[in-house]
Amino acid sequence: MADVFSTRKRSQVMSRIRSRGNRATELRMIEVLKAWRLPGWRRHYRLFGSPDFVWPREHVALFVDGCFWHGCPAHGRVPSTNRHYWHKKLAGNARRDKEVTSSLKRAGWAVVRVWQCGLANNNAHRSALRIAKVLARQATKIASSNALR
Numbered sequence: 001m002a003d004v005f006s007t008r009k010r011s012q013v014m015s016r017i018r019s020r021g022n023r024a025t026e027l028r029m030i031e032v033l034k035a036w037r038l039p040g041w042r043r044h045y046r047l048f049g050s051p052d053f054v055w056p057r058e059h060v061a062l063f064v065d066g067c068f069w070h071g072c073p074a075h076g077r078v079p080s081t082n083r084h085y086w087h088k089k090l091a092g093n094a095r096r097d098k099e100v101t102s103s104l105k106r107a108g109w110a111v112v113r114v115w116q117c118g119l120a121n122n123n124a125h126r127s128a129l130r131i132a133k134v135l136a137r138q139a140t141k142i143a144s145s146n147a148l149r
Ligand SMILES: [Zn+2]
Pocket: 067, 072, 073, 074, 075, 076, 115, 116, 117, 118
């Protein structure tokens, strides 16, 4: 993908695409969750790293990671202008994502990260399937740990 934006335009574009809490992406995720009948999620649930969606009962945290901000292997790229700044910024985001994931896992949460591009029509079924599998696994885990009590 060529860098089609000037520096000023790019910062305008980027300021509208937030790294977390991107409304359009979240709404698209909701559509997918509804289409695949994966209920039980909450938004704005207070949890470390502010996951976009949380299933409190199953202990599942779902992040929808923007391709640019979180460095998707297919679409993530460092802009050619202000290269140093962006490199640092994007590397920092990736590091933070890893820290958040491992910290949540240590606290007993299952973490699913879906790329923004994983919500496109032709990819959404794969993302939904991943989420469904994790939810099922967690539900089983919780049911069996309750049975032991
Ligand atoms: Zn992507």
